[in-house]
Amino acid sequence: MKLTAILGSPRAGGNTDTITSRLLDGAIESGCDVERVALRNLKIRGCIGCDRCWQNGKKCAIDDDMTALYDTVAGSDILLFSTPVYWYAPTAIMKAFIDRFVIFNRPLGKPLIEGKSAIIITAYEEGGPGAAEPMLDMFRLSFDYLGVKLIDTVIADGLGPKDAISGKPDVLEKAYKLGLSLR
Numbered sequence: 001m002k003l004t005a006i007l008g009s010p011r012a013g014g015n016t017d018t019i020t021s022r023l024l025d026g027a028i029e030s031g032c033d034v035e036r037v038a039l040r041n042l043k044i045r046g047c048i049g050c051d052r053c054w055q056n057g058k059k060c061a062i063d064d065d066m067t068a069l070y071d072t073v074a075g076s077d078i079l080l081f082s083t084p085v086y087w088y089a090p091t092a093i094m095k096a097f098i099d100r101f102v103i104f105n106r107p108l109g110k111p112l113i114e115g116k117s118a119i120i121i122t123a124y125e126e127g128g129p130g131a132a133e134p135m136l137d138m139f140r141l142s143f144d145y146l147g148v149k150l151i152d153t154v155i156a157d158g159l160g161p162k163d164a165i166s167g168k169p170d171v172l173e174k175a176y177k178l179g180l181s182l183r
């Protein structure tokens, strides 16, 4: 089982990174082949809507760090999307990454992503579930559209400072157990 974790926080070692690492601890223990992709270290532009990828056999018109990631996504069984809530949405680097999935929506691209599983990890400062909902809806609708199955989420509210997650062992335990369950 190949699991690729897409780290979408610009803040290295923050709450979503820590939750993701805990899930990956469990996944490695359960025998998954794990890869981490930290979007903050890459240059990925948003889609420019040129439709080039819809012309038979053509690649994305933008040649940047996303070029190699298309193969990474296609070669994964599980895609883990890890992003804090930024203004009730994913971070800009995560949104740019997802925008480039247009290539998976064309007829030749659909089989490359259809049937894969996904996990969402998020953290945010406000209390209660509401602040994450618009972002979760975006993911749910996009997964449905692409034929990707959302297997679970790890959601942590009330987290502002970088290490605030250390006060939520229950969230880290849920992440670890979810990782362990992936085989």
Ligand SMILES: Cc1cc2nc3c(=O)[nH]c(=O)nc-3n(C[C@H](O)[C@H](O)[C@H](O)COP(=O)(O)O)c2cc1C
Binding pocket: 009, 010, 011, 013, 014, 015, 016, 017, 083, 084, 085, 086, 087, 088, 089, 123, 124, 125, 126, 127, 131, 159, 160, 161, 162
């Ligand atoms: C630009 C920006 C926008 C944010 N927007 C929200 C928001 O809309 N709602 C919220 O509850 N927290 C918001 N936050 C707080 C972060 O979601 C929170 O600090 C989170 O724990 C950061 O995750 P990280 O440590 O993995 O980077 C925002 C933070 C930043 C920097």
